Amino acid sequence: MKRYEVYRNMRKRAVIFGLPLSLFALMMVSILASLLIIIFSFSFGIIIGLMVFNGSLYVALTRIAKSPQMFQVGNPFPKIISNKRNSGFDYE
Numbered sequence: 001m002k003r004y005e006v007y008r009n010m011r012k013r014a015v016i017f018g019l020p021l022s023l024f025a026l027m028m029v030s031i032l033a034s035l036l037i038i039i040f041s042f043s044f045g046i047i048i049g050l051m052v053f054n055g056s057l058y059v060a061l062t063r064i065a066k067s068p069q070m071f072q073v074g075n076p077f078p079k080i081i082s083n084k085r086n087s088g089f090d091y092e
Helices: 021-040 044-066
Strands: none
Touching: 021 044
């Protein structure tokens, strides 16, 4: 009888080919654009160049997906955590 593992990572983000959905969509747009370029300007140099570009884009996007803190600009946590309602007025 076969044994199946319980899938416990339900709260993690959906991943396709090692990329989150937004980065995967960016990769697919790049591939579709390169296919259009290949169809309308057929030359061997362009085909090789676009294959190298798409490959390097995939490698770059997988590295970005593995370490998202590279592009984090601000502090993710607020200075003060409070339950008081924020009125928008600054009294200082």
